Amino acid sequence: MRIALILLFLLALASVPGSIFPQRGTSPLRVNEFLKDNPTSGPILDRLYMFDVFASPWFASIYLLLFISLTGCVLPRALEHFKEMRSQPPVAPKNLSRLPAHIQWQSSAAVAKVVSETSTAWKKRGWRVRQGEDWLSAEKGYSRETGNLVFHLALLVLLIAVGFGGAVGYRGTVIVREDSGFANNVTQYDTFAPGRMFGADELPPFSFELKEFAATFQRGGQQNGAPREFRAELMVKDNPSVEPRPVTVEVNHPLRTSGITVYLVGHGYAPEFTIRDESGKVVWEDASIFLPQDSAFTSSGVIKVPDTVPQLGIQGFFLPTVSEDFSNGPVSKFPAADNPEVYISAWQGDLGLDSGMPQSVYRLDTENMKRIGIEELAPGDTWNLPNSGGTLEFTGYRKWASFVITKDPGKGWALGAAIASIVGLSLSLLIPRRRAWLRVTASGNGGNLIEVAGLSKTEAPGLADEISQLAKLVNAPEENNDR
Amino acid sequence: MTVNETLAQASNAMVYGAMTAFTGAMVAFSISLAKGRRLETLEESAQRSSSSYQVRKGSTATLDKPAVSTSVSDGQDRGEGRRAGNIGLALTWLGTILIGSALLFRGLSAGRPPIGNMYEFSLAAGFAVALTYCLMSISRDLRWLGVFIAIPVLLDLGLALAVLYTDSAQLVPALNSYWLAIHVSAAVVCLGAFTIGAALSGLYLVAQTAEDRVVAGKEPGRSAAIAQRIPSADRLDLMSYRIHAFMFPIWTFAVIAGAIWAEAAWGRYWGWDPKETWAFITWVIYAAYLHARATAGWRGKKAAYVAIAGYAAILFNYFIVNIYVQGLHSYSGL
Ligand code: HEM
Numbered sequence: 001m002r003i004a005l006i007l008l009f010l011l012a013l014a015s016v017p018g019s020i021f022p023q024r025g026t027s028p029l030r031v032n033e034f035l036k037d038n039p040t041s042g043p044i045l046d047r048l049y050m051f052d053v054f055a056s057p058w059f060a061s062i063y064l065l066l067f068i069s070l071t072g073c074v075l076p077r078a079l080e081h082f083k084e085m086r087s088q089p090p091v092a093p094k095n096l097s098r099l100p101a102h103i104q105w106q107s108s109a110a111v112a113k114v115v116s117e118t119s120t121a122w123k124k125r126g127w128r129v130r131q132g133e134d135w136l137s138a139e140k141g142y143s144r145e146t147g148n149l150v151f152h153l154a155l156l157v158l159l160i161a162v163g164f165g166g167a168v169g170y171r172g173t174v175i176v177r178e179d180s181g182f183a184n185n186v187t188q189y190d191t192f193a194p195g196r197m198f199g200a201d202e203l204p205p206f207s208f209e210l211k212e213f214a215a216t217f218q219r220g221g222q223q224n225g226a227p228r229e230f231r232a233e234l235m236v237k238d239n240p241s242v243e244p245r246p247v248t249v250e251v252n253h254p255l256r257t258s259g260i261t262v263y264l265v266g267h268g269y270a271p272e273f274t275i276r277d278e279s280g281k282v283v284w285e286d287a288s289i290f291l292p293q294d295s296a297f298t299s300s301g302v303i304k305v306p307d308t309v310p311q312l313g314i315q316g317f318f319l320p321t322v323s324e325d326f327s328n329g330p331v332s333k334f335p336a337a338d339n340p341e342v343y344i345s346a347w348q349g350d351l352g353l354d355s356g357m358p359q360s361v362y363r364l365d366t367e368n369m370k371r372i373g374i375e376e377l378a379p380g381d382t383w384n385l386p387n388s389g390g391t392l393e394f395t396g397y398r399k400w401a402s403f404v405i406t407k408d409p410g411k412g413w414a415l416g417a418a419i420a421s422i423v424g425l426s427l428s429l430l431i432p433r434r435r436a437w438l439r440v441t442a443s444g445n446g447g448n449l450i451e452v453a454g455l456s457k458t459e460a461p462g463l464a465d466e467i468s469q470l471a472k473l474v475n476a477p478e479e480n481n482d483r
Numbered sequence: 484m485t486v487n488e489t490l491a492q493a494s495n496a497m498v499y500g501a502m503t504a505f506t507g508a509m510v511a512f513s514i515s516l517a518k519g520r521r522l523e524t525l526e527e528s529a530q531r532s533s534s535s536y537q538v539r540k541g542s543t544a545t546l547d548k549p550a551v552s553t554s555v556s557d558g559q560d561r562g563e564g565r566r567a568g569n570i571g572l573a574l575t576w577l578g579t580i581l582i583g584s585a586l587l588f589r590g591l592s593a594g595r596p597p598i599g600n601m602y603e604f605s606l607a608a609g610f611a612v613a614l615t616y617c618l619m620s621i622s623r624d625l626r627w628l629g630v631f632i633a634i635p636v637l638l639d640l641g642l643a644l645a646v647l648y649t650d651s652a653q654l655v656p657a658l659n660s661y662w663l664a665i666h667v668s669a670a671v672v673c674l675g676a677f678t679i680g681a682a683l684s685g686l687y688l689v690a691q692t693a694e695d696r697v698v699a700g701k702e703p704g705r706s707a708a709i710a711q712r713i714p715s716a717d718r719l720d721l722m723s724y725r726i727h728a729f730m731f732p733i734w735t736f737a738v739i740a741g742a743i744w745a746e747a748a749w750g751r752y753w754g755w756d757p758k759e760t761w762a763f764i765t766w767v768i769y770a771a772y773l774h775a776r777a778t779a780g781w782r783g784k785k786a787a788y789v790a791i792a793g794y795a796a797i798l799f800n801y802f803i804v805n806i807y808v809q810g811l812h813s814y815s816g817l
Binding site for chain 2: 005261411
């Protein structure tokens with residue numbers, strides 16, 4: 001018990017740095033930033049696992065020790081409790097009047113009758129009763145200990161379920177544009193994080209198409225622009241051989257199919273451009289994903305056109321509701337596409353795609369490129385690209401939504417264990433464990449002294465009450481001494 | 484759907500009304516406390532509890548058949564303080580009803596549960612503290628505790644209005660779920676009851692210190708000024724324990740409900756988000772408190788410090804994590 005107590009304190013203490021330093025598991029970018037800003041302390045902290053607290057060996061050793069001590073404590077107690085449940089309540093102490101609750105009175109009722117009738121009555125109220133010649137001993141509240149054992153066992157199960165689910169499952173993210181689709185295989189994910197024991201054949205063959213994404217925002221007031229509703233309309237094929245079915249996915253309402261869950265986590269805009277070379281041939285026609293930079297969805301992105309000579313690169317901003325002045329740069333003033341514009345620059349030269357280094361699709365490497373112009377365009381506008389004879393048409397925009405897709409086979413077990421732990425905990429903290437006794441002693445002149453007494457093995461209130469209730473069930477009226 | 488401004492303004496007015504009521508309650512309860520006396524002297528309580536735990540259990544009075552329910556006495560004689568205490572209690576009820584209505588109107592004004600930002604959460608927490616106190620004082624005399632409840636409620640409401648205030652508005656999609664009502668209201672109820680638990684543990688420390696000094700033959704000291712006006716140390720300890728033991732399963736439920744919601748909203752049921760981490764820390768500290776109470780050498784003052792540390796973790800999670808730490812739980816509205 002003392003060891004468990006110390007380990008509990010250690011566990012609480014060990015979690016603290018996990019909330020102070022950024023953690024790789026949840027915010028890898030902020031970890032990199034931290035390391036850049038703190039070149040001396042950063043690496044030391046890193047070596048101490050301060051950015052991976054919950055996956056660190058020292059955190060694991062604390063909870064493993066805790067669970068070993070738990071097992072070592074629970075198993076013997078479970079055995080003992082099992083024995084106790086099958087044995088009889090202990091006999092009454094000699095002097096009942098020294099117990100915390102004690103009631104006595106004179107009666108002329110027959111001893112055997114009092115004892116046997118009381119026994120029946122007490123049993124009916126849920127007490128386990130042991131009967132002697134002129135006494136009863138009774139006990140109640142075994143489920144307190146049962147609950148306690150259930151609770152601690154449930155914690156063990158919970159830990160195993162968490163570990164198992166993490167090892168066998170996976171988590172991936174993907175961005176899908178309106179009127180485009182996604183098929184569930186590893187290459188289609190933008191990021192994919194499998195558990196240690198994950199096998200790629202565990203990806204169920206489902207696919208979906210994003211038909212429409214709708215977002216609404218607060219208009220006016222202190223919270224102008226705050227999001228109010230996000231909704232993604234999908235056509236889902238649970239496997240290649242079935243007809244697609246329509247499904248609406250919202251925040252808090254994920255899609256669940258064949259063991260995986262699809263969550264809507266983000267959204268943005270994908271402006272559509274058509275780019276032609278000097279002969280009028282289309283060299284680019286697509287909607288490119290632009291990433292939101294602020295809460296008004298000023299979005300930035302790039303386009304790389306490798307097939308022209310020299311190569312062409314476009315970078316800039318999509319502004320869903322363009323603001324009147326650009327004194328702080330081109331910005332949007334509202335997240336909905338009320339008055340969309342793009343503000344872009346065009347570059348000529350070498351995109352650097354052949355260097356062999358993997359490139360981000362969201363960044364233009366302008367080292368070997370020359371800027372040829374900047375332009376602001378509304379939908380339908382065409383820009384005659386300077387120095388090239390080609391044109392760029394801003395034809396409109398589509399929306400995109402990002403999804404997190406997960407599989408966690410331990411989830412159900414974890415939930416079951418969590419529910420069991422609450423039930424166990426409630427029993428263990430709220431059920432009073434009590435003992436009660438009845439004794440009938442001959443007190444000369446033909447009468448009997450009846451005593452009812454009890455004690456509480458826990459700190460639950462109401463013992464006096466309960467004992468006087470038990471006394472009322474003793475079918476031996478108080479004697480009228482005047483007679 | 485738009486926000487009904489009239490209802491939102493009525494709600495604000497009620498919060499001011501509640502603050503007035505609690506200010507009155509604080510004054511009345513202070514007078515009542517100053518005039519109250521415990522039935523036992525410090526010496527008597529100290530003697531009774533310095534003889535061991537076991538023996539103390541054996542010293543309870545004998546009951547007579549057919550004794551009716553004996554309500555537990557807190558060992559308090561309010562005597563002259565009774566009138567002031569009653570006024571304090573009435574004002575507390577009034578203030579509680581006012582905060583409750585303020586919450587109701589706030590919810591009606593935006594057509595959603597009124598627990599969507601820190602301002603509303605603070606109102607709800609003040610309501611939970613006050614209501615728990617009111618309900619508890621129906622079956623026992625808790626006038627001595629009143630001032631220790633009125634002050635935190637006042638602080639909470641003042642902070643809500645002065646620092647955390649946010650206009651009534653609809654929810655962001657992440658919060659738009661029935662789990663908001665389940666998870667957050669469970670958390671609020673716990674916050675309220677744990678506040679009372681922490682107050683009792685603090686008072687226990689005061690009383691125990693005074694009794695310890697008496698046993699050691701020293702002057703009771705400054706702690707005696709309060710200790711003489713509240714129940715005995717062992718009684719306070721027991722009350723505090725009962726609240727914590729009753730609330731711990733509900734706190735567990737609040738955390739698990741949060742995990743279920745996180746599973747539906749963020750794609751994982753536990754991700755060590757700072758708020759989750761501190762919920763976990765709080766949970767572990769309260770678990771440690773329950774363990775400490777059952778471990779020889781830890782019950783008494785040490786356990787009370789653990790309970791207070793648990794409450795400090797709750798406050799940290801509410802004020803520091805909500806406002807200063809980046810995480811998925813950034814809904815403070817500030
Ligand atoms: C593992 C999951 C979660 C845990 C352990 C957790 C923990 C907590 C705790 C301890 C509080 C108590 C209030 C306090 O002391 O500040 C709280 C409040 C709150 N939680 Fe969670 N939570 C979880 C998931 C969620 C999710 C998924 C959401 C919503 C998308 C959410 C939204 C809120 C809100 C709105 C509040 C109260 C408002 C506020 O503090 O400003 N929680 N949570």
